[in-house]
Amino acid sequence: MKPGWLLPIFATVAAPAAAQDLTPAETARINAIVAQSLARTGVPSASVAIVRGGRIVFAKAYGKQSDTIPVARTDAKYPIASVSKQFTAAAALLLEDEGKLSLDDTVAKYLPGISGGDRITIRQLLSHTSGLQDYWPQDYSFAAMSNPTTPQGIIDRWAKNPLDFAPGTQWQYSNTGYVVAGMIIEKVAGMPLLDFLRARVFTPLGIAAIDQDLATGSGFPNGYHRYALGPVRVAQPAAPGWLYAAGELAMSASDLAKWDIARMNRTLLPADDWAAQETPVRLPDGSTNGYGLGVYAKEQDGHAYVEHSGEAVGFLSQNTVFPDDKAAVVVLVNGDFGDAQGKIASQIAALILPPPTTIATEATRAKQARAIFDALRTGTLDRATMTDDANYYFTPTALADYKTSLAPLGEPRSFELVRPPRLRGGFVNRNYRVTFANRAVNVVTYAEPGEHGRYEQFLIMPGE
Incomplete structure (x- = not known):
């Protein structure tokens, strides 16, 4: 009786499976x-x-x-x-x-x-x-x-x-x-x-x-x-x-x-x-x-x-x-x-397993994330892009702190995905690194699956 066989899965990221019969x-x-x-x-x-x-x-x-x-x-x-x-x-x-x-x-x-x-x-x-x-x-x-x-x-x-x-x-x-x-x-x-x-x-x-x-x-x-x-x-x-x-x-x-x-x-x-x-x-x-x-x-x-x-x-x-x-x-x-x-x-x-997200989907997601990041630098937010939980998180105090702490950093030099997306809790986790002239910050996101799924989380944290 041998140790477990390690399953090779197709090399893509997928959304949670729907409750459906086989076609x-x-x-x-x-x-x-x-x-x-x-x-x-x-x-x-x-x-x-x-x-x-x-x-x-x-x-x-x-x-x-x-x-x-x-x-x-x-x-x-x-x-x-x-x-x-x-x-x-x-x-x-x-x-x-x-x-x-x-x-x-x-x-x-x-x-x-x-x-x-x-x-x-x-x-x-x-x-x-x-x-x-x-x-x-x-x-x-x-x-x-x-x-x-x-x-x-x-x-x-x-x-x-x-x-x-x-x-x-x-x-x-x-x-x-x-x-x-x-x-x-x-x-x-x-x-x-x-x-x-x-x-x-x-x-x-x-x-x-x-x-x-x-x-x-x-x-x-x-x-x-x-x-x-x-x-x-x-x-x-x-x-x-x-x-x-x-x-x-x-x-x-x-x-x-x-x-x-x-x-x-x-x-x-x-x-x-x-x-x-x-x-x-x-x-x-x-x-x-x-x-x-x-x-x-x-x-x-x-x-x-x-x-x-x-x-x-x-x-x-x-x-x-x-x-x-x-x-x-x-x-x-x-x-x-x-x-x-x-x-x-x-x-x-x-x-x-559900259909994989495509390279085009990841490009779309990165563009969306960058747009939200830029909006937060100005203290604004399109709440339609957020779930109820995320909207609860983004209080007026949170938006003000995001603006006052990020705006002085100037224009980002880069905005890049730092690791492959992964599933967690029914959401797709994507982490980005944003570099400025004198420092970097990390963006940790959880979003509903698909190109236009709403964000459950969009946190900006200090980077090394």
Whole structure:
């Protein structure tokens, strides 16, 4: 089960998605994207769910799920593997809300015998900064996985080895850390992790998740494998017990999309729990790779996104949420080779996210911003260009201060965008730098999307 795949998004800025169904042309394009990717890689099947405008607008399964499923079904449960980690993290956060544990508690408080347990915190387990050796770095089922195991068996073999680094000093993906976290959650909750999640998450959201060890046999997708470019073969599943809290869940693409909707709407969990999951951990030197608690949280080309991928024997998955756009893409495939799930997800994301703003739009926006800036230098403002909040901000006192402080600076020598626009809170943030003969100022704006969207904010601040 590998670290999350980093989604390449088209290199433009977009407005928030509208709550709309897919058009026939978009649906046809999605069908073509999936068909081409399956044909290119040889992966037998894919199940896709798409959220747009905060609701599921598309769910479809393609190809051969198994010899016992004649027609691909959208309700078929695929192992989601490491995408499960965000659910484990959510369970820990819910227990913290109840005062039953703290993410800053040490492992030793709950489990004895773990290497560095008196220094490793639950937060470090969930953020992959514990230093515990990963028990499954391979992209295949290794020899021991042909025999059943238990969480304690994994801990005894891997979590009692010397640490790979001092806790909190480095980042290294560790399935072992999640097994330890799962055992702590079960001890504190007084029930199996899956039962806790079913009661607190799955049943409220209408998600029919099961243990992936049980998602085998008639009625379930087979996993498939391929050696190099050879024939596609049925993969032998790992023996029971190997995924546990690091990746034990199986569900349909639509069920996973229900969780994504809860994330973007900040429902089910308290808002600060969602924020905690999506806050990237930072190492002592201040660096981060974007991983929070069970998810990557990043921004690319103006789009904030939260994502994780998953890998089980014979299966790969990709789950990507665009909270500001109210959109998500779930792709589950039953082949553990190629990158069908990643390619499908990235191409669908590029299709369903809102149309990008153009270079012409940015030129228009810069011209508008310069005009407003020049007006403020004279203490005037076209209030039709502002939202109600911005008009509330620009009191007579504010306008007078803008005039008296800016007018003496003279005519600007330059007015330039200092970084690419980005989405935040449903607005497009653009920052400008204005230089005068003897100093510079910064202009921080938030505007409604589109060429003529009103300004929610137009602040002028001292520059270096």
